[in-house]
Amino acid sequence: MKPCIRLKKISKRFGSVLANDDVNLTVYSGEIHSIVGGNGAGKTTLMNILYGLVKPDSGEIFINGEKTDIRSSKNAISKDIGMIHQDFLFIENMDAVDNIILGKEPLKMGIVDKKKAKKKIKNLSEKYHLSFDVDKNISELSMGERQRIEIVKVLYRNAKILILDEPTAVLTPQEVKELFNILRALKKGGSTIIFISHKLKEVLEISDRISIMRSGRMVKTLSAKDAELKDLAVKMIGGELPEIEEKHYQGDEKVLVSVDNLSLKSKDGKKILKDISFEIKSGEIFGIAGIEGNGQKELEECLTGNLIYDSGSITVECAILWDISSKYFKDNGVSRIPSNRNELGLISGFKLYENLILGYINDKPFSNFCLLNYNEINKECKKIVKDYDIEPPDIYQLTENLSGGNQQKVVIGREFSKEPLFLIAAHPTRGVDIKGSWFIHKKLRENREKGSAVLLISSDLEELFTLCDRIGVIYNGEIVDIVKPENITFDEIGVLMLSGLTSFR
Numbered sequence: 001m002k003p004c005i006r007l008k009k010i011s012k013r014f015g016s017v018l019a020n021d022d023v024n025l026t027v028y029s030g031e032i033h034s035i036v037g038g039n040g041a042g043k044t045t046l047m048n049i050l051y052g053l054v055k056p057d058s059g060e061i062f063i064n065g066e067k068t069d070i071r072s073s074k075n076a077i078s079k080d081i082g083m084i085h086q087d088f089l090f091i092e093n094m095d096a097v098d099n100i101i102l103g104k105e106p107l108k109m110g111i112v113d114k115k116k117a118k119k120k121i122k123n124l125s126e127k128y129h130l131s132f133d134v135d136k137n138i139s140e141l142s143m144g145e146r147q148r149i150e151i152v153k154v155l156y157r158n159a160k161i162l163i164l165d166e167p168t169a170v171l172t173p174q175e176v177k178e179l180f181n182i183l184r185a186l187k188k189g190g191s192t193i194i195f196i197s198h199k200l201k202e203v204l205e206i207s208d209r210i211s212i213m214r215s216g217r218m219v220k221t222l223s224a225k226d227a228e229l230k231d232l233a234v235k236m237i238g239g240e241l242p243e244i245e246e247k248h249y250q251g252d253e254k255v256l257v258s259v260d261n262l263s264l265k266s267k268d269g270k271k272i273l274k275d276i277s278f279e280i281k282s283g284e285i286f287g288i289a290g291i292e293g294n295g296q297k298e299l300e301e302c303l304t305g306n307l308i309y310d311s312g313s314i315t316v317e318c319a320i321l322w323d324i325s326s327k328y329f330k331d332n333g334v335s336r337i338p339s340n341r342n343e344l345g346l347i348s349g350f351k352l353y354e355n356l357i358l359g360y361i362n363d364k365p366f367s368n369f370c371l372l373n374y375n376e377i378n379k380e381c382k383k384i385v386k387d388y389d390i391e392p393p394d395i396y397q398l399t400e401n402l403s404g405g406n407q408q409k410v411v412i413g414r415e416f417s418k419e420p421l422f423l424i425a426a427h428p429t430r431g432v433d434i435k436g437s438w439f440i441h442k443k444l445r446e447n448r449e450k451g452s453a454v455l456l457i458s459s460d461l462e463e464l465f466t467l468c469d470r471i472g473v474i475y476n477g478e479i480v481d482i483v484k485p486e487n488i489t490f491d492e493i494g495v496l497m498l499s500g501l502t503s504f505r
Ligand SMILES: Nc1ncnc2c1ncn2[C@@H]1O[C@H](COP(=O)(O)OP(=O)(O)O)[C@@H](O)[C@H]1O
Pocket: 014, 015, 017, 018, 019, 037, 038, 039, 040, 041, 042, 043, 044, 045, 046, 401, 402, 403, 404
C-alpha cells in the first residue's frame, strides 16, 4: 500500500503545554488507521493541524507524496480531506439537506437546486448505509443520525480521506455497530479513514493499523492483528493501573433514598416515566441500565429538582423533597454529575475556579453576607484540583482549554467534595479515558464507603457490573426488573434492555 498522508516532525505548543512533540504519522491509502491516546494526548491537535484548523509550530505534511502547506480547512477540503468533529457543528433549526449543502449549494439559474442536492445525498446515503430522516430539523434527530449527516456532509464535498474524532463517544452500543458497518462500506468504496478513540476494544475491532499517542508524543504504530489489549493500554497510559479491591455493599440497612411511584407525562399525554419505584441504602450503588431514550434523562432531571413530575414522591433521609427546584434539592443533600456536562455541568468560557464553585457561590464559606471570600474560594479550589488530579492545575485558566476528561473531573470534584447524601452520576465516564475512568470509579466507591446513596445511570454495562450493588433495568419509562450483577449475565440484561421482557429469566 502506498502512503496517502505523511506527517513529519509535527510540533505544536499551547502556552506551557506541548500538545504535539515531534510527531510522525504515516497513513496508507485505503486503510482504517486508529489513533489512540488518553485525554490530552494530542490527538485532536494533530488532526486539527492536518485539517488546517491549527497551524503547527514546525513540521511537514505530505499528501500523496507531495509536500503540502495546509493553511485552512478549505485548503484541506480541496485536498479531499474531510473531518467529523468531536462536537458536531450544525445549525439546529435547519433541516439535514440544508446543513449538508451549506456553503456548497448547487445552483440552477441563480437559485438553490434542492432537488439535485437531495438526489446526490440520497445516492450517498444508500451507498454507505447512512440512513436519517431528510426532512426533519437537526434538533429532532438522535446523535447517531446527526453523525451520519456529518459523514454525508464530508462525502458530499468529495472527501476521500475521512478523519473521525472520537465518533463513538456520543453513541449507544447499537449505533456504534451501525457506524462500523458504515466505515467498512467506506473502506470498500476506496476511502481512507483516520479513526480517533480511546476505547481500545473498538479500536482493535475496526482498525487495520493503530498509532498510540501519549503526552504529545507518538509512542508506536502497529498492525491491529499484532496488537493486544493489555499491551495497548500500558503503552497508552505509560504503566499499569493498580487493581482496586472491590468492597460491595455490606448491609447497613438504613434506606437513604426512596423514590415512590414517580410518573411523568409529556405535553401530548405520552407516558415518559411509569410508576418508578426504588430504594437506595446508605453505602449502596444502585445502577440504572437501559438503552438511551427510555426515560433515563427525564428520571435524572426529576431526581435533581429540574423537572416537575406528575405524581409520586422523592424522599432523601426522611425528608420528602416537595419543592421542585435544583437549589432546594442541593440544600437537602442531592448532588449530581449531569449526563451532559457542557449543557448542565460547566460554563466553558468561565475560569476553572469559577466552575469549581458554580452553583455554590452563595454558600458558606465562599460567601458571607453577599461578600465573596476569595481566600476561602482559592483554598477550596486548589484543594479540589489537587485531590482530583486536574491537569494542568491552574485555577485561573479557561475551562474550555482543558481536555474532556479533565473537564469531567472539574464537575466531579465540585459535586463529590460536598459529601452528598444522595449522589446521582449520569454517564460519569462518557468520553473519559481509561485512567480518568479508573479515577472516577475510585471516587464513586469512596463516596459509597463514606455512606452516600449513589445512583449510577449508565449505558456502559461493564461500568454498571463492576460498580453496582443492584441494577434497575429501565425500558419504555418503566423499571422492568431489579437485579444483582452476580445473578445475571451481560446477554440476559441486554435482552431485558432491548425488550423489557422478564419472562425468559
Ligand atoms: N486551543 C488550545 N489552547 C490551549 N491548550 C490547548 C488548546 N488545544 C489543546 N490544548 C491542550 O493541548 C493538549 C492536547 O489536547 P488535545 O489535542 O485536545 O488532546 P486529545 O484530543 O488527545 O484529548 C491538552 O493538554 C490540551 O489542554
